[in-house]
Amino acid sequence: MASSSSSSSGAGSPLAAYSAYKFFTVTSPKPFVAHVQIQRPDKLNAFSEAMWLEFGRVFQQLSADADVRAVVLSGAGDKAFTAGLDVQSASQDSTLMSDQKDPARKAKGMRAQIEEFQASIGAMEKCEKPVVAAMHGIALGLAIDISCTADIRICASNTRFAVKEVDIGLAADIGTLARLPKIVGSTSWVKDVCLTARDFSAQEALAVGFVSQVHEGKEKTVQVAIDLAANIAEKSPVAVQGTKELLNHARDHSTVDTLRYTQLWNSVALQGADFPAAILSVLKKQKPTFAKL
Amino acid sequence: MASSSSSSSGAGSPLAAYSAYKFFTVTSPKPFVAHVQIQRPDKLNAFSEAMWLEFGRVFQQLSADADVRAVVLSGAGDKAFTAGLDVQSASQDSTLMSDQKDPARKAKGMRAQIEEFQASIGAMEKCEKPVVAAMHGIALGLAIDISCTADIRICASNTRFAVKEVDIGLAADIGTLARLPKIVGSTSWVKDVCLTARDFSAQEALAVGFVSQVHEGKEKTVQVAIDLAANIAEKSPVAVQGTKELLNHARDHSTVDTLRYTQLWNSVALQGADFPAAILSVLKKQKPTFAKL
Amino acid sequence: MASSSSSSSGAGSPLAAYSAYKFFTVTSPKPFVAHVQIQRPDKLNAFSEAMWLEFGRVFQQLSADADVRAVVLSGAGDKAFTAGLDVQSASQDSTLMSDQKDPARKAKGMRAQIEEFQASIGAMEKCEKPVVAAMHGIALGLAIDISCTADIRICASNTRFAVKEVDIGLAADIGTLARLPKIVGSTSWVKDVCLTARDFSAQEALAVGFVSQVHEGKEKTVQVAIDLAANIAEKSPVAVQGTKELLNHARDHSTVDTLRYTQLWNSVALQGADFPAAILSVLKKQKPTFAKL
Amino acid sequence: MASSSSSSSGAGSPLAAYSAYKFFTVTSPKPFVAHVQIQRPDKLNAFSEAMWLEFGRVFQQLSADADVRAVVLSGAGDKAFTAGLDVQSASQDSTLMSDQKDPARKAKGMRAQIEEFQASIGAMEKCEKPVVAAMHGIALGLAIDISCTADIRICASNTRFAVKEVDIGLAADIGTLARLPKIVGSTSWVKDVCLTARDFSAQEALAVGFVSQVHEGKEKTVQVAIDLAANIAEKSPVAVQGTKELLNHARDHSTVDTLRYTQLWNSVALQGADFPAAILSVLKKQKPTFAKL
Amino acid sequence: MASSSSSSSGAGSPLAAYSAYKFFTVTSPKPFVAHVQIQRPDKLNAFSEAMWLEFGRVFQQLSADADVRAVVLSGAGDKAFTAGLDVQSASQDSTLMSDQKDPARKAKGMRAQIEEFQASIGAMEKCEKPVVAAMHGIALGLAIDISCTADIRICASNTRFAVKEVDIGLAADIGTLARLPKIVGSTSWVKDVCLTARDFSAQEALAVGFVSQVHEGKEKTVQVAIDLAANIAEKSPVAVQGTKELLNHARDHSTVDTLRYTQLWNSVALQGADFPAAILSVLKKQKPTFAKL
């Protein structure tokens, strides 16, 4: 994949190792960049249970794939990044709809199912390579849970976001409520959008820091995401993956703990070939190359 | 209260269960919405000890009141949300002014008093129903401690804020220093306003995310807050109160811990009648009704 | 120093107790204000190991100096706050370049060195007096690590920032990755700048809350920083230092823990002379004076 | 109370301020010592809801009572410390037995009730004075929850303990599962007794460290507890209450955090009169006296 | 399996669902009890990589198997519970022995392998049903890591334990160092056995609380473990699994956090049929039966 040429439109060549997936296509628009597309445009890319399980497997594979150094996630079609959970599909869910009458026993099944759902979506956060979510159009409910597990969020100016869950009678449980308050700076805004389920625009998302860039149209947005990923993919994978790991560590640990973890991390990372190679390339003003990681 | 009609101005009908309070009026401008007003306009709504103790009791009662699903807090009169602690009253405080000479013994009394003060103000944060703080005019010192315990903060464009405590010789101890850094995104700004005690405007508060909306004039601001609360009050109380609980949990726990707590929370919440009722109403495009919680 | 007159330009009189330092000058432009300047303008204020060790000693001394109540940090010369680590110097570093071949043994030396480096830079955060970082021009790599340990960050409009470390093949390890996500509100932006190592401007830094003020030119920026520090230095040092301590505590502890720590802190702080003196000065509209701390 | 004479049997004089309680008697067998007895011997001191609410109020009062410096808790009658929850009473509990059919709504009531129950029993842990639990005879279920909140546990050799909850179909929820693993050293033993609900003897309790002393018979055990409390009550209350606070802090915080909290605590405690008085009394080999706290 | 008759020797009938495993046999000696035996007696039950991966799968399956309510783990053969890691097998390990020369890249592979190893062994701790480890003979290195993830540890009097890892040049990394200090009460003893790698006996293990029972010979020990598991398996699975979950939660959370989590847990668990059924059976002195969970 490292040698694949990239088309101008970000389509890229399909990655053979990922051809068996049913709901996601994975292409390589640039060297070391994987572009994952949610492929259910006729249903506004809404997620069934089979889909979110597959989503988890895709990102587990990407995490371990030494040919991938950065990932872009987008939704196929013009209309939606994803409309969220497929409500029709959910209404036939065997756990939710089981005829188990004992609340304690029913609860056990539901805990297990929510845990599995969280783990599948959380696979994107655990993926050791940075992920750029490029969103457009409809981005509701699960769309927020998913994008909260990305590293960088950018969107098209026409994106319509909503933390939709209270309108279907539940507290969002796949990660939005756990992650969103730590992703943006204004708790007042977070509670506003989570308690009212109201729409918010690309501009509002930018103003509060939920996304860090807004572009015109889906095509442009995806292209920018791919270029951003390509930029990252050219750098030392030791440096890049360490940076992702340490920033994620900082979110859930005290400063003292992260500093100590950092000492340990770099005591081995700095022994690799990338650090001297990068220094040399800076001094010589050459473009460095880095071995697979 | 659920059946009370709301006036256009947000005044609402008085809630009988709250008529004995001396410093606060509680009305119901919309179904399931309680509007709490700080009622000491001749003193710029400044707080005496009796007031902050009563404040705690009001919100404990609201938390347990199944007829209330969302709350608005505002200050009576044109001039102030609240000017903060009543300094004259504080200067006669028996603990601060006790003739106890032993620093260790005096400290014990002071710890107990600060703890009680913190608990009274913190009752608004513990209230299981969302609270919208609608601020205007003067909002100094304790005004910030109080509004930091609200879920959503909005204000009139004429609001004048300040974390005033260093100017009276103390570090703010009723919650501002513990909560403000977790409410807004810029630590540099937080330290600026806390260390200098300078005023900041509604626009500055909006820019840093301390408030999420600014409106013209007190009347408009309070009306927007009531409409916002009414919007929330129409939704499933199971979903709304769960959302508040989980967002507050996220502030003080790691992502992993909040995700696990969420699994447990929704394993019982989803067994209630609200989830299927809300789903059905979405599919049928009808307005759902939800039983008291 | 308390009696020193301040010049208009912020130069101030040299502080004798700090005259032995080689890479930093310390002057007193205003009563109780220390102005620390990084003094290696011919090398764009880049840091060698000797420099960062000295940096730690300067701030340990300032922390204990009862004549100092607020500090400004800036870079000497027109071009740079600091260009970061002196790469040439680093390339001769004995630990990094040691001929130790055993990775486990080499790692031990590197952990120790990173820990010492972190501790030296972290001395500014531990300094009990507030520090205002006034930045201009080039501010790369270590410049971000350093300024993350300041309390308030302001900059000149010409400042060019970058978290440069991935471009030299490493994850930033002197504090940027541990502190930056807790200093600004947008994680998406943090990961963007940390993973791409791209430049960002003063305006962008202001928009995300990394700095809280931008001014025209270095001279103006430094003067504003000094005035800000002087404003803080006029207030009760008991109140000011308590405010810094409690805000730093809040960053790494739960709200409940910080509230409890606050009770204890103020149970002794309020027994000092500053609280009644400040109250009295407010009532009498006089300017208070406070004893050294 | 400080002047009350103590009888040889530990009965002591009744404390007037506590005479209104219905289920508990409080006497003063020694200066500054309060002896609380569970007074429902005909029901093996089993707890109804009214009782555990009163239990909480007794210990809140003791915590604030400057005439009390140490507390002993025992059960009236020959047969039981306490047989635990009054199952008959619990079977008529309005929350457990409510006709609320909605699991989500029923859960809210149950959470509130468990929280209140935990808080009532936890009042003994929060009591600022050390509590010695002197147990004998039957000590089942709630007996363990209660004694886990004491500071020191001693028992008669005939005591029969059991963590009985799994045998009535529930996980113990009033504190045993949260506290017991942190009170004794062997997790294997903790899980054995909690999962099997089997009896364990005084000797077994001593061997694993659940109690720290075993004596012959109830009378002797209570007398030893009173003497132990009297010994503690003769010491500086500043030192004693600080020691309890800091040991409890250590249980739930890291070593670094407790050390820092300790610095702050003693920076004021050491300014009291007790430290020099105690030092002096040691040097002069005299018995010191300490003012009320 | 619930209806299987148990033999006197604890052999039990094979559980069909587990017949495909190669290194472990799973039988059912008593209703709802699974007995897992490590089956590599000719190699002293030493673990190869294939074995520890399979170990993880066995316990994941047991966790989800509603026919299993308690588990016993023992080692086949007379000589050993397990001699730990199969050193010969480890010496051919592809990750450890890879010809990757770059320390940073080699470290990545090793981290991943240790994580997978930890997760496989940790599956026993995550298994929702209680596990009793019944140990005998040789129990070295990995034997300690494994048994630390059991709920209850018992052993034969001839057991010879050692935390062997320092003698093969590494710090134990599969869980002993993370869990042992939280399982027994004496840190001095923990460090003694971990730093010296010396043997310790069954009696010593009992004295420090590492095991909670010692019996004569392997056969007797396994029989006691099976009876203990059978006792647990007769109780309400809602109560038993909740007790395991809450005790494990307590280990890694503050008391306040566990109490809150407990409120939520029991607010649904108490709505199940087991609580009233168990209460009734206590009152009627009948043996209750409980539905599968």
Next chain:
Amino acid sequence: MASSSSSSSGAGSPLAAYSAYKFFTVTSPKPFVAHVQIQRPDKLNAFSEAMWLEFGRVFQQLSADADVRAVVLSGAGDKAFTAGLDVQSASQDSTLMSDQKDPARKAKGMRAQIEEFQASIGAMEKCEKPVVAAMHGIALGLAIDISCTADIRICASNTRFAVKEVDIGLAADIGTLARLPKIVGSTSWVKDVCLTARDFSAQEALAVGFVSQVHEGKEKTVQVAIDLAANIAEKSPVAVQGTKELLNHARDHSTVDTLRYTQLWNSVALQGADFPAAILSVLKKQKPTFAKL
């Protein structure tokens, strides 16, 4: 030092690098073992401020000294390990006895002093090499604080321990209250000895796990400690120091956090020469040698 011959009595040869210390002698009784003796026997080894500052420096030096792999700490003379703080010296302490009257200002000096005292004693815990405390005779107050920072504690049968602080009017603040509850298993015992300041014997210390061995007489005890240290010093220093680090990490972190930290630690430690060398020596039944660390 590695080549020094050891005498039978544990006296060893003086280590030149430590000859300048005034209150401590450091000898090398065995290869790679340092024996630190508290040298103030005429004052029962009581600590003045100069002594505890020197204590910190000794252990900082030992931590960095590649010739030392294990340390023994004992007290010179027949009578005492140490009688604790030198009360006479403390009564002239400038901070405690300062004429500063402002409680807030006095508190600042006291916090700083306690922090420095804690840091000096804590240097033994931070020392990267294992420390065995060999105690005898009088071991009061500070003796407990000090030994709590050792890794392994053993004592002579005549040792008389007490947590003496409450008897001189203060809560122990140099580490006993923060560490003791995490070192032994019985909280009831910990509170008993901390609240009563009563003596406890070597046998009692062994029973609760405070010490892990008791021997007859000082000479024998010190010899055992030296042999224990020598045993440790013969092993891989990479394995030994990693084991100390990870066990200390476990005390203050969750199991999940320690497991993750362990992955990172061993991903570099296992790349050293010690792991293959130790494996080989096991297979060949030879005694391995390890390079300095």
